[in-house]
Amino acid sequence: MSNFINKLINTKIDRRKFLKGSAAVAAAVAGLPLVAYDNTLKETTLDKKDVAHINTDTGKWVAAACWHNCGGKCLVKALVVEGVVVRQKTDDLREDTDDNPQQRACLRGRAEQFEAQGADRLKYPMKRKHWKPGGGDKSLRGKDEWERISWNEALKYIADEITRVKNKYGVESIFSTSTEPGPLLNKLGSYVSHWGTSSYGAWYAIPHILGVGDGILVRDAVNDRFDLQKSELIVGFGLNPAWSAMGNATHFYLEMKKRGCKFVIIDPVYTDTAATLEAEWIPIRPGTDMTMQLALAYIMLKEDDPVTNPLIDWDFLNRYTYGFDAEHMPPNAEVNENFKDYLLGTYDNVPKTPEWAEKICGVPADTIRKLARRIGKNTKVTLLTTWAPARTHDSDSMPQLFITLGAMGGHMGKSGHATGTSCWNNAANFGKALVIAGSDGMVSKAKTYPPLYLNDTEGWKAISEGSYNPSSVFPSINAKPADWKKVVSKVDLKKKVERKPINIQMIWHSGSALLQTREGMKQGIQVHRKVEFVLSQSSFLTTNSKYADIVLPITTWWEREGNFPSSGCNRDIMLVYSNVIKPIYEAKDDEWVNIQLGKLLDVPEKDMYPISQKQRFFNKLASSTVINKEGTSYEPLVEITAKDIEEWGCEGKPQSGRVPLNKFLADGIYQVERHDGDNYGNIAYEKFIKDPVKNPLNSTTGLIEIYSQTKADILYSQGYNEVSPLPKYVPPRDGYESTYSDFHDKTKGKYPYQLINPHYIRRSHSIYDNVPWLREALKQPAYISKGDADKNGIKNGDTVLITSAYGKTLRHAYVTERVAPGVIGLPHGAWADVDESNGIDKGGADNYLCGNISTGGGVSGWNTQNVNLEKWTGSPIPDDVDVPQRIIF
Ligand code: SF4
Incomplete structure (x- = not known):
């Protein structure tokens, strides 16, 4: 083992030189410097003497896993010399084209060697x-x-x-x-x-209760990326893959923009994705998206005229939904309320006007009105949302409202029209997987x-x-x-x-x-x-x-038997990795x-x-499948010979397949060639729209449930609190209204700011917050609007204290105009570093500020927290990169 450590010491590459390449990757995506502040990476070249002793002639490139759970799923290759990874690269197997881009790794994936071989293992x-x-x-x-x-x-x-x-x-x-x-x-x-x-x-x-897709288990609930290019307008609540799931999602959106599609992004932050797409940005307060959506629906309803101003697709509502109005209630309804009357304020005396919404969500009423007029039935509109707006307490009805809005415009089941989620591993590229990892065949009796x-x-x-x-x-x-x-x-x-x-x-x-x-x-x-x-x-x-x-x-994944990083990722590809290095020190799996x-x-x-690990891997390879040329069924992906079986020492039978086993393992990827009009397109809900009787949805009634008795019953049985069968807005605990001690008198409370936790390009969730190279390239600041900073006497780089009812954390301030006033952005996943003398976290851990609050269907509420902000009067915190690594022995 000491031999291994010596090799590591002799082959390490200076951190600043790694950063030069990594920061360039981030900047290319970001366009604007929201990623971090004040990074001064000065060195620009890698000296030949640094790597002169590495004899790459004896090395071998191995397909290696990127084990980050970001959804991107990219190809990572590691150059192994005498048992040590000395270099990494990414997808250079194919020409990089607009339709079939390379699956290039981001800075996190390219930093994997510093993780797997890190000093803090x-x-x-x-x-x-x-x-x-x-x-x-x-x-x-x-x-x-x-x-x-x-x-x-x-x-x-x-x-x-x-x-x-x-x-x-x-x-x-x-x-x-x-x-x-x-x-x-x-x-x-x-x-x-x-x-x-x-x-x-x-x-x-x-969504499953309502009969629609969730975006992960049901991956074909939005149209294919080529069909989305036919949309005239994409309205996104959230949508920031430039930070959250790098991979190719931003590229796919850019392809839509290149073909004339306009983007409107509704988000508390002017994100790097919004900047890249030159989208119209509508800043909104966290956790209030439903009020804006209700006001959009209200204007569509009030201004619709089937002849002179057709905004609502009445035929769609009539044929495919239950619960929009009193004439279309589902047979199992137990409450005599419908969506139209809820919008008009018949039950609560609160019409869901843009003026009502503006007071809560902060979006000017006029902006809501104008957007409502643009998303009517005669425009090819795609309504997309990430999961984040519904990661708020009391947000159980948000998916139902979002789908209702899409149904009102008839934006489902047709080319250029779609409504659903776009995030994680199928962001911007929807449809059933074209390559599917096989089963390991393990059954324990x-x-x-x-x-x-x-x-x-x-x-x-x-x-x-x-x-x-x-x-x-x-x-x-x-x-x-x-x-x-x-x-x-x-x-x-x-x-x-x-x-x-x-x-x-x-x-x-x-x-x-x-x-x-x-x-x-x-x-x-x-x-x-x-x-x-x-x-x-x-x-x-x-x-x-x-x-x-x-x-x-x-062990990390690099030290294990090979496998598939995930059976579900980008639908066009399947990645596979092999063992890269031996387990280091005394690590075991x-x-x-x-x-x-x-x-x-x-x-x-x-x-x-x-079954042994090796046999399980072999079984998965042997039973992996790929879509046939006609797009009608699947066929074996991997060709396996009798010699392969003998070399592996596994049980199996020779089989023909699309790619020879050893080529698949050496490449680390199989990618299906795509083009507009190929046989693999997807228009979500197309069959249902053609014939809802023959192809009912999986809801209780078979139609889209704008009124869902089943939803209300299931949430009632859960026992936390009751929820209406209609998609009604409920002010979230720890939402905007609760920043006030008295919302109507506009008296601010003890925690007057809203904290959000964007996914961050330095890490994927909490993996791997410990890589010094990434820590130096990307700080972990608290993003604060200029107005809020001025109000609190805070300047860029000052240490600030963020306090919630549950915990306190310290961060450096990043003062920007790109965050809505009243909102603080604290990137998700930083490792907690609690000062035992005062109980304050010095690591900027978002969940240290969250409490255990259970509502509705047990929905996590960590995306919106009420907090206070103040300038820290104690010693400033060091930069993250200067915090010692957790090296035990
Ligand atoms: S972290 Fe995500 S985007 Fe980056 S290389 Fe890995 S899978 Fe790709």
Whole structure:
């Protein structure tokens, strides 16, 4: 191993020289310097002497995974010389064309070598110095020193603690925050897992109830990228792939713009995507999108004249929807209310006028009026939204309202017209996957016990208080949208779920970053100091691991058997990666840990993993499929010979396929050639629009439910609060209205600002906030409007204190005109760094400011928080890059 470390030392490339290339990539996408402030990267050349000792003639380029969960999914290649990665490149396999772009990696993907071979990799199993079975001094979690222990010691301690906790408190006292321990835990008896909507917000399950697509499990709910080029106007709520999912999404939008499509972006921030597309920017207050959408609908209704000013597609509403007006109520309606009368204020005396909306969302009434007139039936309009506007408490009806707005204009089922979500791994490119990863073929016959589920919005609070919401509807409804009716049929929707007691005494972290990326981090840390045992498996001292008793060093994807990075990504491509380097130091993978613990806990390996990793990878390759030329069915992707099978030492049969096995593995990608008018296009809901009787939607009524009794019943049964069958606006807890102590008197409250948490180009969620190269290229500021900065005496670069009802964090201010007044942008996912002397986070962690608040369908609300802003009078915080890395040994 020391040989390996020496090689790393000798082959490392100076950080500033890496940054030159990385910053150029970011700037090319960004167009304007919102990405960070005051970066002074001066060195511009890589000296030959720096790399002269690297003998690349002996190296091999290997297709390597980018394991960032950003949705981009790009090709990453690593040059391995004598077992060490010395260089990276990206897609150079094909000509880069507008229709078939290369799948080029962003700065994060190109920094992967500094992650996998980083100085802060965890090297050995370790335990907290004052840990003892049962916890020892639990208050020292997060502050204690670490001691190196052997794998044998670590495994014995863990097996003993599992047995002790299980015998004393029962199997349901073990909380596993990720799926990795599942194969072992589900053989030991039931345990506790979690579910949540932290990415999708209200788009998690509600769309399936209404009969429409969510944008991830149902990927063909918006038209194909070539058809979107035929739209005249794309209106986007959010849409910032230039930061969130780099890949090719921004390029696809640019192709639409090149063909004459106009963009309107509605967002609290003038984003880099909006700038790149030269979009009209309509600034809006966070969490208030529904008020603007209601006002758009109101104007369409009031100004529509089927002859002189046809804005509404009445035929569409009549044939394909239920609930728009009193004449079109669904047969199962239990409340005598319809959408049209709600808009007009018949029930609450509040017509949803642009003036009403302006007071809440901040968008001038005239701007709303003008936009409403542009999205009528006779214009080819695509309405897109990211999940973010619905990642707000009480936003359960937002997807329903968005679809209603699209239905009013008839913007579904036709070329150039679409309505739905655009984000993550199919942003701007919709339709069924054209290449599909196969199945690993693993089926265990051993008895398994399913877990109980905690909702993320109440997770830490539930553990702290000892009771939880045992809803069985939402955790499973999203697994298979087509089966949701079966799930729901087993539940009494007229009865509220009753809370049940829970007594968690062991927390087991592995592949997820739950403490870092879910609401209520401060309470989560307290919970970690309360339970009897915390185990964490990770590659770095993440927030999860920092508060653990025993930490196990885990391999990165580069050190494992190859695999497919994701079975669902950009629909045109399938990526595959191979093993890049050997496990470094004493790192092992999660599967190995389960197998070793299984030996100590009497769970045979064959019950957990009846097939070897290599055979599973082979099975996936062999059963991968690609769309046929006609676009009518799928055929085998990979050609496998008898010689391949012999070399792999796996079971299988030779087969013909589109690409030879070794070429696929060497390339690391298969990309389907696309062009406008090919056989792979997609017009969402086309069959339904042609014949809604023969092709009903998956809603209870088979039509789009503008009134949905099922939605109201399911949300009622969830037990948090009741929600109307109509898409009514409910002011979110921690929304704009709650920045006031008295909204009507316009008296501001204790937390007068709204905090948003944009996805950031420095990392993907919290992965990997620890790379120094990325930290230097991109700071983690708090974006503050010029007016708010002046009001608080804050200048660019000052340290500011952001305070919510739940926590406090320090950041440097980035003062800009590109953020709406009253809004503070704190990029999502920074690793918490809590000062134990005062409880203030110095890392800029967004979830340290969030509390555990549960509403409706358990929708995560971390996108909108009420906070206070002030200039920090203590010592300024250092730049992130100057904060020492978490190097333990
Ligand atoms: S982080 Fe995302 S955009 Fe960047 S290389 Fe990886 S998959 Fe591509």
